Amino acid sequence: TGVVIDSDHKPEQVFCFSSVVEEFGHIALESLRRGSSPKIYESAAKKLFVPMEMVQHGVEGLVFLLMESSKHMISEVNFLDCVLVLGFSEEVNRFLLKLYQEHQGQIRTIMKQLICSQPTYQNLEWRLDVQLASRLLRQQIVPTVVTRLFLTSGTDSSSRVLQTDPRTLLHIIYTLEAALAAVKTSHTRRILRNIK
């Protein structure tokens, strides 16, 4: 199966020139990585002597092509079949294929980040403090581990402050190590083998 490109997403005739396609390819990739802005479309439109809407539609069409192809991980043959429908020159088709193949991994990584809904672990900072005295009691020794857990869900990030004593920390470590060990059991391995 291939990717169906409907009329809304057909890149414009301006794609006849290969140097133009390169520029569009570059803008499309940047747009996937960092988002786009009217300024980028305007400056490209000025360079190529075309209206801004043409640039915008061209880039959006290219982004759609790259995203759908990467999503389904379509083969070289299928990709070329899809692109053939658009009626560009052999050179343009080859360039588009190269663009797809070189950046497929990157595009899939970006798309993975977009669907994330559960907060996921990003980083953990910690410090070890020892309370020596308080207003009510002098001559204490109370070790405490203070941690800050950094989480991200998509583009939002948050953090939680957690505090624990050494004994609880040992218990946490023990529990997490048991979780890691569960990945190595034969039962888990059997399932993972079948998913591949």
Place this chain on the structure above:
Amino acid sequence: MRFRFCGDLDCPDWVLAEISTLAKISSVKMKLLCAQVLKDLLGEGIDYDKVAKLTADAKFESGDIKASVAVLSFILSSAAKHDVDGESLSSELQQLGLPKEHVTGLCKSYEDKHSALQDKLRETSLRLGRLNSVSWRVDYTLSSSDLREVNEPLIQLKLQTQGAEPGSSETTVVSVSADKFRVLLAELKQAQAMMNALQ
């Protein structure tokens, strides 16, 4: 194999892999690259154009450039974290296959910036909020709606704090009576004496 600069743990696989990437540039260029990475670790920012120029001869792709910056960053900050001396770092890096001239340059840069690095790491360690400033004012209350002649001093304290969440700041204003303030001051002085005893 346990390495001190990795905190007495095994060297991560990616570090091992990228050490061979580092060996591809000349030792002179690597020393300059170290200098850039150190600037970044010390918060002075990194000049990516200079980094790109340094790695251009070895025809590094963008992935290789990022990898060499990352591995140098790791080696230098991890060695500072675990307070490793230059000689031990030198011998451990040579064990991992980094050529001698590269190691000499790296360790010299490391030793030069060793204490500055540790100061920076100490500064950026986890803190749950900070007191930024204190300002005060002494008022004298003459009278109030409850009592015609009050005649008492009152202290207004304004505390500017940086909250637990990075980038949040808070202002707290408190008014303290003379007696309560004397107690507060005495207690804080005791805490200060305890802190001084620890220095």
